[in-house]
Amino acid sequence: MKDIVEVINSLEDVIHGNNVKESDILKAESALGVKFADDYRRYIKAFGCMAIGSHEFTGISKLANYDVVSITTSQRKYITDTPSDWYVIEQLNIDGIVIWQSASGEVFQTSPNTEPKKICDSFADYICM
Incomplete structure (x- = not known):
C-alpha cells in the first residue's frame, strides 16, 4: 500500500x-459515528485538509467547505442510502457527484439516481488517478 504522506509530498500544486x-x-470520528480509514487518518494528521489543482479534499478544518464533519453531515441528508461507515473525501460540485471513503479504505462515487460505484482501493490511489 502506498504511504499517503509520501504520495502527497510527491505531488505538485498541493x-x-x-x-x-x-x-x-x-x-x-465520534461526530460522524465512523472510524476513518488508516490512510485518511494519516493524511488528516499530517495536513488537516488539502487542495490539489481543482480538487478540494475534506479533512479537519475551520472552513466548512473543507471540513469532513460538515460536508458528510450535509451529504447524508441528500444521499440517504450510503453505508453508515462512509464519509465524504471530495464533493465535486459537478452533477451532484460525491466521493466517499469507507472505514476499510475503499473509495466510492455517488451521483443522483445511480448506485454507488467503487472507483479505488484507497485514498492514495484516488488522489493519484
Missing part, C-alpha cells in the same frame, strides 16, 4: 492546512 491533533480526529 495546498494544505496544518497537522491535526489525535484528539481532534477522534472528535470528528
Whole structure:
C-alpha cells in the first residue's frame, strides 16, 4: 500500500492546512459515528485538509467547505442510502457527484439516481488517478 504522506509530498500544486491533533480526529470520528480509514487518518494528521489543482479534499478544518464533519453531515441528508461507515473525501460540485471513503479504505462515487460505484482501493490511489 502506498504511504499517503509520501504520495502527497510527491505531488505538485498541493495546498494544505496544518497537522491535526489525535484528539481532534477522534472528535470528528465520534461526530460522524465512523472510524476513518488508516490512510485518511494519516493524511488528516499530517495536513488537516488539502487542495490539489481543482480538487478540494475534506479533512479537519475551520472552513466548512473543507471540513469532513460538515460536508458528510450535509451529504447524508441528500444521499440517504450510503453505508453508515462512509464519509465524504471530495464533493465535486459537478452533477451532484460525491466521493466517499469507507472505514476499510475503499473509495466510492455517488451521483443522483445511480448506485454507488467503487472507483479505488484507497485514498492514495484516488488522489493519484
